[in-house]
Amino acid sequence: MFNVMRAELRKLRRPTLLISTILVVSALTALFTSIVFLRANSGAGNGQRGEIVSPATLSQAMGLVYGFKIVSFFLGITALCVFASQTAQEYTLGTLRNLLVRQPSRMKILAGKYSAMIIFAIALVFIDAVVAIGISFGLASHAKVTTTAWLTSSGIALLGKTFANVMLTTIAFGTFGMILGLLFRSPISAIATGVIWTLILESILGAVVSSTQKWLPGQNFDNIAQGGSDTVSYHWSLALSAGYLIVGFTIVAVLFKRRDVAN
Amino acid sequence: MTTAISVTDLTKVYGERSALSHATFEVPLGTVCGFVGPNGSGKTTTIRMLLGLIQPTGGTGTVLGESIAHPERYLPRVGAMIEGPAFYPALSGAENLKVLASLGGFPQERVGLLLEQVGLGDRGGSKYKTYSLGMKQRLGIAAALLPNPKLLVLDEPTNGLDPSGIQEVRNLIKDLASDGTSVFVSSHLLSELEMIAESLVMLREGKVLFAGRTKDLLAAQTATLIARPEFSVDLNTLAEIATKHGHTAIVEDGAVHISGEADWGAAFNRLAFNAGVTLAALQVTQPTLEETFFEMTGE
Numbered sequence: 348m349f350n351v352m353r354a355e356l357r358k359l360r361r362p363t364l365l366i367s368t369i370l371v372v373s374a375l376t377a378l379f380t381s382i383v384f385l386r387a388n389s390g391a392g393n394g395q396r397g398e399i400v401s402p403a404t405l406s407q408a409m410g411l412v413y414g415f416k417i418v419s420f421f422l423g424i425t426a427l428c429v430f431a432s433q434t435a436q437e438y439t440l441g442t443l444r445n446l447l448v449r450q451p452s453r454m455k456i457l458a459g460k461y462s463a464m465i466i467f468a469i470a471l472v473f474i475d476a477v478v479a480i481g482i483s484f485g486l487a488s489h490a491k492v493t494t495t496a497w498l499t500s501s502g503i504a505l506l507g508k509t510f511a512n513v514m515l516t517t518i519a520f521g522t523f524g525m526i527l528g529l530l531f532r533s534p535i536s537a538i539a540t541g542v543i544w545t546l547i548l549e550s551i552l553g554a555v556v557s558s559t560q561k562w563l564p565g566q567n568f569d570n571i572a573q574g575g576s577d578t579v580s581y582h583w584s585l586a587l588s589a590g591y592l593i594v595g596f597t598i599v600a601v602l603f604k605r606r607d608v609a610n
Numbered sequence: 611m612t613t614a615i616s617v618t619d620l621t622k623v624y625g626e627r628s629a630l631s632h633a634t635f636e637v638p639l640g641t642v643c644g645f646v647g648p649n650g651s652g653k654t655t656t657i658r659m660l661l662g663l664i665q666p667t668g669g670t671g672t673v674l675g676e677s678i679a680h681p682e683r684y685l686p687r688v689g690a691m692i693e694g695p696a697f698y699p700a701l702s703g704a705e706n707l708k709v710l711a712s713l714g715g716f717p718q719e720r721v722g723l724l725l726e727q728v729g730l731g732d733r734g735g736s737k738y739k740t741y742s743l744g745m746k747q748r749l750g751i752a753a754a755l756l757p758n759p760k761l762l763v764l765d766e767p768t769n770g771l772d773p774s775g776i777q778e779v780r781n782l783i784k785d786l787a788s789d790g791t792s793v794f795v796s797s798h799l800l801s802e803l804e805m806i807a808e809s810l811v812m813l814r815e816g817k818v819l820f821a822g823r824t825k826d827l828l829a830a831q832t833a834t835l836i837a838r839p840e841f842s843v844d845l846n847t848l849a850e851i852a853t854k855h856g857h858t859a860i861v862e863d864g865a866v867h868i869s870g871e872a873d874w875g876a877a878f879n880r881l882a883f884n885a886g887v888t889l890a891a892l893q894v895t896q897p898t899l900e901e902t903f904f905e906m907t908g909e
Contacts, residue, residue: 350712350713350714350715354709354710354713357708358709361701363700364700440698442697442698444661445697446713447661447662447663448661448663448685448688449713449757450713451662452682607664607665608664
């Protein structure tokens, strides 16, 4: 499995993928965090879904991680695309047969690839955290936000907890992408299905029938990063997401193990 | 263990269609074995089953003495290129090989050596997507050689190669075989296979038509005697002599083409002389592998 992971990391660190992903994540994080701080005194919505986050709120311990966690959904979408494409391209490029000749254990291939992509996802979360925290400190004085509470023990503890939650959200979206990649065996179909479902269909469904929000996978994945919401608890989202992903992953793992590799 | 590959009644059925039907053959250890058949005859399906990529519907087989039900036991000693090269376009040739070397746990140092061996030493750093078809093919062969294989399975290794590239692959296969590597090679270039393959497996429509030594296959084919008389007026006389002695004769391009055993040439010469016909030339030709293939497969 470690050999597969090393091989997959070699593919993941190719400059075109690595640099473009880092740029996208950094740009999104910078944009969202800057909006939060630059518009903190405007009285207009500067947070998630038009929520107003005042300088007083940002001066609390959560001010350090607010910018970091609001980008979690897009970080998740990025992970979904990377996981789906890295998995499905093995079919479209025909490289899966090379992998299986060199490592006949299909479960080891799956586990190795998944581990490498999790490492990649954690690196993305780390970059997100560094950019968001850096910008938060940089713009705090401009937004009349005091940072004293950020560096207290509770602030640091919140940072650790948020990092873990954003990481779980990113991995959950990525796992969803990998499931779609194995199912569709085409990067375009897998990414299109994943993005359309999470970005468009879930938003429409959640808005039209609010009771569905509790059951929608993408919304629950993101709810983990937010630490839960008024309507859906953190633990519910954690359990439901784990349930969805374990069932989904088990099905595609069985398919992957049994399907003939004929392309 | 005397065979590199041995299969018995190997069968693969897709729905109603039989891709391979009760194939039984052996590839002797340390030899080059050609694997021939028209497109869609089941060659790639067979190779995929030998490499554990698809599951047989029926039958059994061994590769390097291990059952094909456990490919993990023999694949570390097998190099393969199946249905042409397949690599990551955004990675260089060297990086692509390093991915496979990492995967198989092979030393990374082999990558440079293999790139040199297949003539890509100076282009190893270029992205795969910039490679010509011939270069891609060479990289595929390099990837197959990564494990320093005891058995090399090559599916159309000369596709896209220029004549000198084809010659290089032929020499490479010969060198590997002389070092004791067994090579199972599928190719449509039958003249190439005739030069290097000691044994052959021939398929048609999923069935094995022939499996054995190449020279036995060719020796079993009917030779052609081409007799050219001194005077063209004697062509019909020669054809009549051949027909009278139970052979098929065709007059074509100023010569009589007679199907028959190669050693009938001397007798025919005598018969022609007795009939007052002087032969300007008498040539005995054995069918080539290509002609034999067309004859047997009906292509």
